[in-house]
Amino acid sequence: MEVDGRRVAVVSLGRPERHNALDLAAWHEIARLAGEFAQDRALRAVVVRGCGGRAFSAGADIAEFPSRRIGAGVADGYNESVARALASVAAVPVPVIAMVQGLAVGGGCELAAACDVRLATVGSRFGIPATRLGVTLGLTETRAVSRAIGAANLKYLLFSGALIDARQALAWGLVQQVVEEEGVVEVTAALVQSICLGxxxxxxxxxxxxxxxxxxxxxxxxxxxxxxxxxxxxxxxxxxxxxxxxxxxxxxxxxxxxx
Missing domain, CATH: 1.10.12 (Lyase 2-enoyl-coa Hydratase; Chain  A, domain 2)
Structure with missing residues (x-):
């Protein structure tokens, strides 16, 4: 798409029936797209959003765990793919904006944290309930979230398994602006326009x-x-x-x- 003649990419996480859960193929696609964005000199901004309005992303697709994440050797490859995708998003040289509606949990929260700015609706919720599943965070995703909210707040999320609301996320710095559901597209578009006009x-x-x-x-x-x-x-x-x-x-x- 274009805004005032400047190219803007919109990445839509497209599995609304599963709250936009991220399977291994999705992580590979995110890394591929981010790599393309990094080479596109005409690109001015990227927006990442979830489809369906109920979730940005509910995180990893747990249905894949038996084949993709059980066993250290198998899990290493999966975790490397997640780390590569998050690092690729962070390395895109133009602003990457996460437009969060609903759940941003686990890998969804980590993906949002890898973006430069996060805008969220009032009903959004964030968390990384890794201890409820028995998985660990790698350094890449830990650094992404910790940079946004600090080590102590990340530890609280991990220890408690709690989901925090958008207001708490704003207070911690995970979110930069909280808006009503009907206004999030307009607010995101306004930020993109400011970027494009600068x-x-x-x-x-x-x-x-x-x-x-x-x-x-x-x-x-x-x-x-x-x-x-x-x-x-x-x-x-x-x-x-x-x-x-x-x-x-x-x-x-x-x-x-x-x-």
């Missing part, structure tokens, strides 16, 4: 610098990525257009980085 250089830099700061506290302003982003922004046309638009009291029209 400077592509600045938006990509905002994501990459923030991720770098969280992942590598020892990074300095001389980091290779930071230097490259600095030069792209300050030597490119967007800054000049932004200053001119501010001076002339008009909306900026950014073109840098578009194919």
């Amino acid at each position: 400077s592509e250089v600045s938006v990509r830099a905002a994501k990459q610098v923030t991720d770098l700061a969280g992942a590598d506290p020892s990074a300095t302003e001389q980091h290779e990525l930071l230097r490259a982003l600095h030069e792209e922004a300050y030597d490119g046309p967007d800054l000049r257009e932004g200053v001119a638009a501010f001076t002339e009291r008009r909306p900026p029209v950014f073109r840098a980085g578009r194919s």
Whole structure:
């Protein structure tokens, strides 16, 4: 789809009859799509949503457990696929927005946490009831959720197996905005439009610098990525257009980085 002439991808988790449970094929598809998004220079944003309105995703498809997750050797391959998918989502260079309606549980919660921003309806619920199943979290998914809510809150979710509501998720930082059910599409579209109307250089830099700061506290302003982003922004046309638009009291029209 396009927003103001800019390309936006919408990923729909499409098993509403099973609350959009994620089987192994789904994790592979998520990784494949994220890899394609990373190479698409015309892409400006990605929205991930669940179909049916009752769930973003209820997590792993437990019907697969006997064949895919029982036995350490078999489970290793499954867990690597989940980690690869989540890492691929986090590595998409443009903003990835999770639009959550209903349940975001287990792998669904982890997928939402791998996105950059999460918008949720008031009836949404979040949790990772791993201890109720006897499974463990890998480092990739642990880091994704822990970055959003902190280690102590993640431990509470894991120890208790509880599902928290959207207001609690907002207080913890798992969700950035809670809206009424009928308004979530409009709010998501407004955020996407803001991204598309902003400077592509600045938006990509905002994501990459923030991720770098969280992942590598020892990074300095001389980091290779930071230097490259600095030069792209300050030597490119967007800054000049932004200053001119501010001076002339008009909306900026950014073109840098578009194919």
